[in-house]
Amino acid sequence: MTRELEAICEEVDELMELDMDNEAIVLLRAAIHSYPDEPILYEGMGDAFVNLKMGKEAYNAYMVAHMMCPEDVDVIVGLANACLTMGHLGEAERYIDLADTLDPENADTRLSRGYLYEARGWNQDASQLYAEILKRTPRTSSSAPGMDTLLNCGECMTKRCGRFPGMSTPARRTCIGRSSWVIAMDLWAWLMSHTRYSKILHRPTRTTPGLVRTMH
Numbered sequence: 001m002t003r004e005l006e007a008i009c010e011e012v013d014e015l016m017e018l019d020m021d022n023e024a025i026v027l028l029r030a031a032i033h034s035y036p037d038e039p040i041l042y043e044g045m046g047d048a049f050v051n052l053k054m055g056k057e058a059y060n061a062y063m064v065a066h067m068m069c070p071e072d073v074d075v076i077v078g079l080a081n082a083c084l085t086m087g088h089l090g091e092a093e094r095y096i097d098l099a100d101t102l103d104p105e106n107a108d109t110r111l112s113r114g115y116l117y118e119a120r121g122w123n124q125d126a127s128q129l130y131a132e133i134l135k136r137t138p139r140t141s142s143s144a145p146g147m148d149t150l151l152n153c154g155e156c157m158t159k160r161c162g163r164f165p166g167m168s169t170p171a172r173r174t175c176i177g178r179s180s181w182v183i184a185m186d187l188w189a190w191l192m193s194h195t196r197y198s199k200i201l202h203r204p205t206r207t208t209p210g211l212v213r214t215m216h
Contacts, residue, residue, distance in 0.1 A: 009040060009041075012024045015027065025049070040065075042061045042064040043074065043078060045058075046059075046065065046079075047078065050081050050082055050085055055082050055085030058081070059082035059083065073099045073106050076095050076098055077109055077112050080092045080093075084116060089116060092116055092119075093116055107133055
């Protein structure tokens with residue numbers, strides 16, 4: 001990866017961290033004109049489109065990267081997430097299974113399987129899977145599933161129980177407009193106060209997956 005391309009990827013990461021996905025797409029499209037054979041750019045485009053719930057566009061972008069790097073697990077997981085965004089659950093499951101075959105320990109693959117379970121209404125299975133992901137996530141992990149999985153686990157509990165167990169209605173209302181990290185830590189505090197969950201959960205690390213990595 002050239003220094004120029006690395007700088008572009010870093011800028012894209014910063015934009016997406018700020019929820020400026022449209023701006024990231026503009027930058028990625030310009031970069032593709034200069035680097036049309038760089039799969040990382042198409043993967044980044046797919047990530048931005050998924051964030052914008054534009055499943056078809058995300059799928060097309062990921063597919064270009066997939067054709068260049070057919071065994072890249074991150075791209076395959078991206079394809080699964082794009083399919084989930086479009087409601088194509090069967091196709092999403094096939095990509096998740098493929099990613100799982102290539103890398104059984106990949107946390108993002110398990111996270112996508114949790115999304116699939118939720119989409120099918122299997123909230124108990126999803127929450128159990130999220131709890132297992134958290135159990136396997138080291139305290140010092142630099143991967144994203146920590147916070148995201150904690151939020152998903154709480155959401156599944158809400159669907160199963162009609163609320164965050166143990167959280168009052170006024171407390172839930174205070175979550176409106178608050179950052180996802182604050183809500184995650186609120187949920188974390190509740191989980192840690194209950195022996196059943198405190199034994200398996202690790203404190204999440206606030207990180208975001210980035211484009212600056214080596215493609216397979």
